[in-house]
Amino acid sequence: MRYEGRIYRPPSESDAYILQATIGCSWNKCTYCDMYRDKQFRERDLDEVLEDIALAAREAGPMVRKVFVADGDALILSLDRWLAILAACRSAFPNLRRVSCYAMASNVLAKTDDELAVLKAAGLTQLYIGPESGDDEVLKRIAKGSTAADHVAAAERARRAGMKQSVIFLLGAGGKALSAQHARASAELATAMDPEFLSLLTLTVIPGTPIARAEQKGLYELPDDTMILQELRDFVAHARPTGAVFRTNHASNRLAIGGRLPKDRDAILATIDAALSGEVPLRPEWLRGL
Numbered sequence: 001m002r003y004e005g006r007i008y009r010p011p012s013e014s015d016a017y018i019l020q021a022t023i024g025c026s027w028n029k030c031t032y033c034d035m036y037r038d039k040q041f042r043e044r045d046l047d048e049v050l051e052d053i054a055l056a057a058r059e060a061g062p063m064v065r066k067v068f069v070a071d072g073d074a075l076i077l078s079l080d081r082w083l084a085i086l087a088a089c090r091s092a093f094p095n096l097r098r099v100s101c102y103a104m105a106s107n108v109l110a111k112t113d114d115e116l117a118v119l120k121a122a123g124l125t126q127l128y129i130g131p132e133s134g135d136d137e138v139l140k141r142i143a144k145g146s147t148a149a150d151h152v153a154a155a156e157r158a159r160r161a162g163m164k165q166s167v168i169f170l171l172g173a174g175g176k177a178l179s180a181q182h183a184r185a186s187a188e189l190a191t192a193m194d195p196e197f198l199s200l201l202t203l204t205v206i207p208g209t210p211i212a213r214a215e216q217k218g219l220y221e222l223p224d225d226t227m228i229l230q231e232l233r234d235f236v237a238h239a240r241p242t243g244a245v246f247r248t249n250h251a252s253n254r255l256a257i258g259g260r261l262p263k264d265r266d267a268i269l270a271t272i273d274a275a276l277s278g279e280v281p282l283r284p285e286w287l288r289g290l
């Protein structure tokens, strides 16, 4: 397989064929993110992308059940380009069950309802959307580029098209100063977006990022483990999706838990409380990752 630079994918796409159709992220401004800072965003040449699909078909065609289209916000590609990619995937991988990608709210909102429905019908069935916070003040500070209302509108549009959504929030995004309002507003946004999958990651301050510089100037302070667990608790206690698979299994988290919300809320809260009281050990720092 041919890849340019580091490749990122959600934990639940660990068994997917990763197809790099764009290089980098078209936004590339979120203050905590260094995933694509070394890449200048561009769409990869379509012929190259189709060649990659043909290569993957020769190596693993019938084994490929999932395709994740990278990099950071591949939904930005035009409808024509997406349809060419999806058609090639369908014919290359006879057992294909789903195609997914990362999407910013603005990528969803830039497509018409018809375009989203056509994409879904052609096989793009799941989007990973990371509002990171439901609080507009936090969203502004982390330079997410979209508001909570934008994310609600994007989720509604994707749902109407029949796409599944995996929505990601970021513990610690509000720093110590906005910790409580970040957790509560994120729970409200999770409720409003009402995705099929809901996950939380924990912010890591990466040297060289804008948030690291803000930290040095005293403008951002990473919440400690207890505050992060309290954010997690507030989120779980207040989020009201109608039926979401909930996970904190990303390597950045200190506490890996999973279940369904709302069904398993009490059990999840009991585990968080046990962690807060020290009865359940946290993942040691050296085992954490991005």
Ligand code: SF4
Binding pocket: 025, 026, 027, 028, 029, 030, 033, 034, 035, 036, 072, 073, 104
């Ligand atoms: S949209 Fe995603 S990939 Fe792009 S800068 Fe923000 S967090 Fe990073």
